Amino acid sequence: MLLGALTYVLGENPAFLYRENRMRMPDDGPPKKKTKMSEAGSSSHGRNGNYDTGVSYHRLKEERRKLPIFPAKGKLINQIQRLDTAIVIGETGSGKTTQIPQYLYESGIHRNAIVAVTQPRRVAAITVAQRVSDERGQQLGQLVGYCVRFEDVTSENTKIKYMTDGMLLREAILDPLMKRYSVVILDEAHERTIHTDVLFGVVKAAQRHRKMKGIRPLKIIVMSATMDVDHFSNYFNKAPVLYLEGRQYPVQVYYAPEPQSDYVFASVVTLFQIHKEEPPNQDVLIFLTGQEEIESAVKTIRDVARDASGQMPPLMVCPLYAALPSQQQLKVFKATPSGYRKVIVATNIAETSVTIQGIRFVIDAGMVKAKVFNPLSGLDLLKVVRISKAQGLQRTGRAGREAPGACYRLYTEQEFEELKANTVPEIQRTNLSSVVLQLMALGISDVVNFDFMDKPSTESIVSAVSQLEDLGAVTNDKPPRLTPLGRKMAAFPLDPRLSKTILLAKDFHCLEEILSIVSVLSVDSVLFTPQSKREEALAARAKFVSSEGDHVMFLNIYRAYKGVKGNKDWCHENFINGRNMKTATEVRQQLRQICERQEIPIQSCGNDTSAIRRCLAAGFFMNAAEIQKESSGYVTLSTKKPVHIHPSSVLFQCKPSYVIYNELVKTTKCYMSLLGTSPSSLFIFGSDFIFNVVIAVEHYSILWKANIALGESLLLFCLLYFLQQLYPENDV
Ligand code: CDP
Ligand code: MG
Secondary structure, eight states, rough: OOOOOOOOOOOGGGGSSOOOOOOTTTOSSSSOOOOOOOHHOOTTTTGGGGGGGTHHHHHHHHHHHSSSTTTGGHHHHHHHHOOSEEEEEEESSSSSSHHHHHHHHHHHTTTTTTTHHHHHHHHHHHHHHHHHHHHHTTOOTTSSEEEETTHHHHHHHHEEEEEEEHHHHHHHHOOOOOTHHHHEEEGGGGOOOOHHHHHHHHHHHHHHHHHHHHHHOOEEEEEESSHHHHHHHHHHHTTTTOEEEEEEEEEEEEEEOOOOOOHHHHHHHHHHHHHHHHHHSEEEEEEEEEHEEEEEEEHHHHHHHHTBBTTOOOOOEEOTTTOOOOOOOOGGGGGTTTTOHHHHHHHHGGTTOOOOOTEEEEEOOOOEEEEEEETTTTTTEEEEOOOOHHHHHHHGGGSSSOOOOEEEEOHHHHHTTSSSOOOGGGGGGSHHHHHHHHHHHOOOOOOGGGGOSSSHHHHHHHHHHHHHHTSSOSSSSOOOOOOOHHHHTTTTSSOOOHHHHHHHHHTTTHHHHHHHHHHHHHOSBBBOOOOOHHHHHHHGGGOOOOOTTTHHHHHHHHHHHHHHTOOHHHHHHBBBOOHHHHHHHHHHHHHHHHHOOOOOOOOOOOOHHHHHHHHHHHHGEEEEEEEEESSEEEETTOOOOHHHHHHHOOOOOOOOOOEEEEEESSSSSSEEEEEEOOOOHHHHHHSSSHHHHHHHHHHHHHHHHHOOOHHHHHHHHHHHHHHHHHHTTSSS
16 A cells, blocks of 8 residues: 655744753752663663563662652652642653652651552553552552552552542542541642542542641642643642653654644554654654544554565554553553564553653644533533643653654644643533532532532533432432432442442342443443454354344343353453453442442343343433434434434444433544433333333423423323333334
């Protein structure tokens, strides 16, 4: 295959050049000389040492001493000792995440209590905990541990605890003063995930209350690679900002001369231009937006490289996205064999939270997949949107960690200038129902007046409360109160609709099955479909496919997996992600325990899938859609929005009259993914009369919201009920 050339224009923006000395600890004297390439790049354990289980303690100790943060240790500890709250800023890779918690521990600032370090990403929490544990020469889960949703690897000896921000928030529900911790480090604060944003307010309140009550003080450290420091400092009562000297080499920035309509293709073209012109062993990092795009780019790159073999040095192509099996994720950290060039095609996961060595070129598509919430429609959408300038800068920075590098932006300089300065905090763009439920479980009922750093819009809070009201989790008082059902729902670390589905399952006598389905939905994809073996994968999984939807297929997969006791070969043959499947079984175990604690009877409906479908429809009644006779597309029942079945769904070909979905994804069209069928009659009129009245009322409320006249819908109900009585065996 021949790829046309793409010419680039050199960026004028001097901000990307010579950034190396912008970040220094205050009073550090004149900036230190730039670290030489040989010192910075070729650490003794090579690029794959990160995950080497036999890492030697002494070698890691040496490496720790070489980190840019090391010379600042004394000063940093001194400052942190004096401060209640500190903000620490330092380039990615300078050693903030791995070193600062250890420094606090070594200096005794932790006062024998636990230092909590939050991470927005599960992968980061786990890998960093492993690394720090190795650095201490200890077994993971002893001094250093981690705690992520559904997985707690800590013990009573744990003093440094890496955890996802969501986990700490959940813990705060049981202990709002966070008494187990002496220091809370909110890391990667610039990512502004919804949980970190809520934690800002929660830890700030905990610090104040502990002071008032004379309980051991709580130290707060906010860490990041880049951020709007004034905004953060103002929020934390003018907390001082400590700058760490970075190690950043100049990066030459190139822009596309004109806007690119197909950035995936442009990224491949650019890669081969670099590959033709530059010597091997200088690796390339490409930023795209998600699994499908990445897999398609990886396939094209491999095809082109195969066609051109002999004419160019060989390539080692590694995809990197959250849903990739972790063994394959680790491939990106492997050393590039001599004479090769490694190409990492990643989502924004490679922006700040994982450090990959050896990168000299960055190709930035300028796009990211983000959750976008429309408070009017009440829908959360995963949408490909433009990155912010701050993200663009971070991506560029990845090319200059070890030597001068280059960044190719697949957009024009003008397009760059038009980008938003910072990423809009997630709290201002996603469905807040889960967070509002958690805040209410924390005892904060007046959510509108909560101390948010950046307040979400009142409409989105009102919309979240109204969704919780529809689910029966809160009352319609002013301010709303948590109902007993809402309190039960808050005990599950899940989206409120999923928690509600679990709680409803006892009425349908199918809790066993619902637990299996919800567990599979709660982990990264259990399906493994490499682009190059797509047909083979689909054929192997055909036996699990159900015309009743993706949920029933997941149940079939779960049952089959249990049947073969999680056999690895079976997973391989059936293109099932074994690791994610194993996680799903652990998740299930924990959800089951929560049900047991709440004394919910756990029953199985056997093969009665209609009970499962009714239950799912009852929990997800807000996410129901009806087929359009004219267009073969669907419209959502609640908001009349046109939607389509995602091609990855097993229902893509069947097109049932009514469906419920878990997610909406917007690319060229608005797609529903993870679907189940829900013939309207089935979920309005089932065997349990009282329950069906509730569902009917809920369904009625959707129709009402969809502006169907009262008389019309009542008539519809009566008609359906009548038909159901006449033909009880049919889906009316
Ligand atoms: O947090 P920050 O980006 O400042 O740096 P860090 O995560 O503490 O990483 C410091 C150094 O530790 C990196 O440059 C990596 O070389 C190394 N590291 C690693 O080898 N494996 C990890 N899982 C994490 C860090
Ligand atoms: Mg970090």
